Structure formats: C-alpha cells, structure tokens
Amino acid sequence: MACQHAAAPEASIYLPEPATLVRSVPMTALERLFEFRLDDGKDLGHMPGQFAEISLPGLGEAPISISSSPDLKGAFELVVRKVGRVTAVLHGLAAGDKVGVRGPFGTSFPVTGELLGKDLLFICGGIGLVPVRSAIQYVLNHRDDYGRIIILYGAKSPGELLFTEEVAAWGARDDVTLLETVDRAEAGWTKNVGVITTLIPKIQIDPAKTRVIVCGPPVMYKFVIMSLASTGLPHDQIYVSLERRMKCGVGKCGHCQINGLYTCLDGPVFTYESVKASPEAI
Numbered sequence: 001m002a003c004q005h006a007a008a009p010e011a012s013i014y015l016p017e018p019a020t021l022v023r024s025v026p027m028t029a030l031e032r033l034f035e036f037r038l039d040d041g042k043d044l045g046h047m048p049g050q051f052a053e054i055s056l057p058g059l060g061e062a063p064i065s066i067s068s069s070p071d072l073k074g075a076f077e078l079v080v081r082k083v084g085r086v087t088a089v090l091h092g093l094a095a096g097d098k099v100g101v102r103g104p105f106g107t108s109f110p111v112t113g114e115l116l117g118k119d120l121l122f123i124c125g126g127i128g129l130v131p132v133r134s135a136i137q138y139v140l141n142h143r144d145d146y147g148r149i150i151i152l153y154g155a156k157s158p159g160e161l162l163f164t165e166e167v168a169a170w171g172a173r174d175d176v177t178l179l180e181t182v183d184r185a186e187a188g189w190t191k192n193v194g195v196i197t198t199l200i201p202k203i204q205i206d207p208a209k210t211r212v213i214v215c216g217p218p219v220m221y222k223f224v225i226m227s228l229a230s231t232g233l234p235h236d237q238i239y240v241s242l243e244r245r246m247k248c249g250v251g252k253c254g255h256c257q258i259n260g261l262y263t264c265l266d267g268p269v270f271t272y273e274s275v276k277a278s279p280e281a282i
Contacts, residue, residue: 013102014102015102016053016055016061016099016100016101016102017038017039017040017100017101017102018038018039018098018099018100018101019036019037019038019039019098019099019100019101020036020037020039020096020097020098021034021035021036021093021094021095021096021097021098021099022035022036022037022075022095023035023095024091024093024094024095027079027162027163028159028160028161028162029159030081030082030083031079031080031081031082031127031162032079032080032082032090032091033067033077033078033079034077034078034079034080034090034093035068035075035076035077036075036076036077036078036099036101037074037075038101039098041074043070043073043074043076044066044076044101044103044104045070045104046066046070046076046103046104046108046134047070047104047108047109047111047112048066048069048070048108048109048111048131048132048134048135048137048138049065049106049107049108049109049131049132049134049135049241049268049269050065050066050103050104050105050106050107050108051063051064051065051066051103051104051105051106051131051268052064052066052076052078052101052102052103052104052105053101053102053103053105054078054080054086054090054099054100054101055086055099055100055101055102056086056089056090056099056100057100059085059086059089060085060086061086061100061102062080062084062086062087062090063105064078064079064080065078065079065130065131065134065241065268066078066103066104066131066134067079067130067131067133067134068133068134068137069134069137069138069141070134070138071137071138071141072137079127079130079162081127106268106269107266107268107269107270108269109132109135109213109239109241109269110239111135111138111139111142114211115139115146115211116145116146117145117146117147118146118147118209118210118211119146119147119148119149119150119205119206119209119210119211120139120146120147120148120149120150120210120211120212120213121150121152121203121205121210121211121212121213122135122136122149122150122151122152122153122212122213123152123196123200123212123213123214123215123216123224124151124152124153124154124214124215124216125153125154125155125196125215125216125217125220126154126155126156126160126162126216126217127162127216128214128215128216128217128220128241129153129162129163129167129215130162131215131241131268132213132215132241133163133166135213136149136151136170140170140173140176143175147209148177148205148210149175149176149177150176150177150178150179150203150205151167151170151171151176151177151178151179152179152180152181152196152199152200152203153167153178153179153180153181153196154180154181154182154183154195154196154199154216155182155183156182156183156184157182157183157184157186158182158185158186158188158189159186160182161180161182167180177203179191179192179199179202179203180192181193181194181195181196181198181199183195195220195223196216196220196224197223197224197226197227200224200227200228200231201227205231205233207231207232207233207234207237210233210237211237211238211239212228212233212237212238212239213239213241214238214239214240214241214272215240215241218243221240225238225272225276234273235271235272235273235276236271236272236273236274237271238271238272238273239269239270239271239272240269240270240271240272240275241268241269241270242268242270242275243268
C-alpha cells in the first residue's frame with residue numbers, strides 16, 4: 001500500500017508567529033518606528049493598509065498598522081504610539097527582543113487594482129500617515145503605473161510630524177506634489193498653518209481620473225469629505241482607513257463592529273460610499 005503523506009497544516013490565525021526586533025527609532029515624544037523580521041525568514045505578505053496583531057507573552061496584544069511597503073522583503077515596519085500597557089512595553093524593547101505576530105489582517109488600498117493608472121490624492125492627518133505610508137512607498141516604487149501623485153499631510157504641531165526626512169524626500173521629487181500644514185506653528189515653521197482642509201483649495205484635480213486615500217483622527221474625516229464635495233469627486237472614489245477598538249483581528253469578538261460591519265474584516269479600508277450611511281463610521 002502506498003505511503004500517504006498528510007498535507008502540512010496551515011498556520012492558525014489565532015497563534016502568533018515569533019518575530020525579532022531589528023531596530024527601534026524614536027520619531028516623536030509618543031511614537032517609535034519598529035522594524036521586525038519573522039523568525040522563519042518569510043515575508044509578512046501584507047498589502048498597503050493592512051494591520052498586524054503584535055503580542056507580548058503575559059501582557060496581551062495590540063493591533064498595529066503596517067507602515068512599510070510590501071516591497072521591503074524579509075522585514076516589516078510598524079509605528080507604535082505609547083498609549084497603554086502593551087505599547088509601553090514595546091517602547092522599551094531592544095534589538096534582538098522577541099514578539100508574537102498574527103496577520104496580516106483586513107482590507108487594503110487597491111494599489112494593484114482600482115488605483116492603477118489613476119491620479120492619486122493622499123490626505124493624511126497626524127498618525128494617519130502610518131498606514132498610508134505603505135501605499136505611498138509602493139506607488140513611488142512603481143511610479144510608472146500611476147498618474148499624478150498629490151500628498152497633503154498635517155499635524156497639530158511641527159514636533160508631531162512623522163517621517164520628516166522621508167516626507168521631505170517625497171516633496172523634493174518632480175513627480176510628486178506635497179503640501180504640509182500644522183494647526184499651531186512653532187519657530188522656524190515656514191509652511192502652511194491651519195487644519196488640513198485648508199490645503200485642499202490649493203490643489204486642482206480631475207474628478208474623473210482621481211482616487212483619494214484619507215486617513216487621520218476621526219474628527220478629520222467629516223470635514224475632509226465636505227471639502228472634497230466641492231470638487232465633484234464621487235464617493236466611491238474616496239478610500240478611508242478607519243480605526244476602531246480591534247481585538248481579535250478575525251471577526252470573532254465584535255469589538256470593532258459598526259452597524260453590522262467588522263472593521264477588522266470588512267475594513268479597515270472602506271470606500272466612503274460603503275460607510276457614509278453609518279454615522280458611527282464617519
């Protein structure tokens with residue numbers, strides 16, 4: 001009788017894989033950039049806009065947006081804001097320390113689908129740049145596949161801006177339009193002062209060719225959508241990344257539910273058209 005070989009079991013979505021911290025870099029008073037490598041040597045396999053669950057034994061886990069492009073092979077980057085017990089301990093890790101990783105989870109920005117060949121407008125407020133950076137990096141790595149690229153980025157103050165050197169490099173390119181703003185200027189700030197919607201009248205877009213990606217604090221969405229309305233841009237051409245109190249990441253616990261939608265499964269990336277009827281979403 002021929003020997004039967006059982007297929008290798010698929011990795012469980014509930015069991016974290018071990019990963020090692022490669023480097024940790026402070027960005028602001030609250031945020032740090034982390035680079036991890038999975039111990040099995042594989043790529044995380046994410047697409048821009050997805051998130052991962054990062055765990056520490058005995059403490060718990062936290063959902064964190066993946067900030068690096070899928071083009072970064074053998075490693076992935078996260079930006080972690082210190083806001084609780086798990087994130088505080090993460091901030092204290094050193095190179096060589098271990099964490100658990102589940103994911104990637106959720107929907108992504110359609111950089112290999114609907115966005116191909118389109119003009120792209122990225123609107124990012126504060127830490128909202130973190131997941132969108134993955135998409136921007138990917139698009140710039142495959143620049144010939146897209147039309148115009150416009151990036152609007154704002155924060156409360158200059159000291160809260162993230163990836164300042166990388167953002168400056170984007171702005172130095174002749175194939176990218178970058179506008180920055182802060183709510184409150186400090187000494188040496190020479191760019192726009194005001195909320196991020198004050199940048200929208202400064203740009204011109206073709207509604208038929210443009211797709212918009214928006215990510216930032218919840219209060220920002222309503223006013224950005226209102227400002228975009230004057231451009232005639234259809235709602236199904238606006239992509240929003242929503243943050244909710246996600247826990248399991250796989251649609252079992254219900255923590256992130258919005259009127260029947262699970263942010264961890266149906267999102268975090270949605271078209272505005274698909275969520276505009278739910279006031280709890282935007």
